[in-house]
Amino acid sequence: MDEYRTKAGTKASAIAIAANCILTVLNIAVGILSGSYALVSEGAHTLSDVMTSIIAYAGFKIGQKPADKEHPIGHGRAEAISGLVIVVFLAIVAYEIITGALDKIIHPELIRVPDLSAALMAVFGIFVNLIISEYIIRVGREIKSPAIIADGKHQKTDIFSSIAILVSVVVSNIGYPILDPIVGLVIGLLIIRTAYEIAKENIDNIMGKLPSQDLINKIINVADSTPHAQNAHNIKIDYLGSYATVYLHIEVDGRMTLDESHKIVHTVENNILEEIPEVKSVMVHACPIGLKYNHDQKIDK
DSSP: OHHHHHHHHHHHHHHHHHHHHHHHHHHHHHHHHHTOHHHHHHHHHHHHHHHHHHHHHHHHHHHTSOOOSSOTTOSTHHHHHHHHHHHHHHHHHHHHHHHHHHHHHHOGGGOOOOOTHHHHHHHHHHHHHHHHHHHHHHHHHHTTOHHHHHHHHHHHHHHHHHHHHHHHHHHHHTTOTTHHHHHHHHHHHHHHHHHHHHHHHHHHHHHTOOOOHHHHHHHHHHHHTSTTOEEEEEEEEEEETTEEEEEEEEEEOTTSOHHHHHHHHHHHHHHHHHHOTTEEEEEEEEEETTOOOOTTSOOOO
């Protein structure tokens, strides 16, 4: 699984970087030649896509490093941290685009009516961004990489930007050139929205937000299907980027010896690690069947 993650993540990042390099050059060149500020803004946006893809890949690679003495549960949070670095970069790009658009809106004499080559470039951008973003997000979810998913969501905003550019070019050519910088402003606002969504998702990851009920159910099923173990409960999960650490309690026969219960605990741990690939570390606590107490309180002496 880890080898597959590395290959899939590397491939997705390489495709994203190559596609965005091409789009950056074409958007800026066609934007300048056609007189479309919105398209030049989109070129700056796709340039940010290149940088964020590089940042996402760096976080992904660091997150793949195995555990060591200083990081006993691995380096997985590097992926979420790289997602937050992407947010900072997006905020800077959005600021530059928005201020440039507002300058043209305030001083309409600076506006130039774009020619139809900008519309053709926008159509090309729609198709390329649709294909690339869907691919990156799909791979990111498949390998459970917050950094790759964040990069794909960033890429997806370019679809809406390209659609807006297409509309602005058509409307500008029928007598409303002010729409071109307005679309540039909208692109900047879309980038801010994307930055917010990426920030929220990665902060939730770092803060240990409760994962999907599906993962909890898998853990319960594996633990309870282990011979002599039952009623898995008090399950706590901590995500570290693409993988998780798990803590849980199980119930065993209170008449068992310490050696017998110890073997059951380790069997449960091994079964969870083998059957749920995203879980990399498990700690199980054994409780006597039927013992009732508040797990958040100390047991009375």
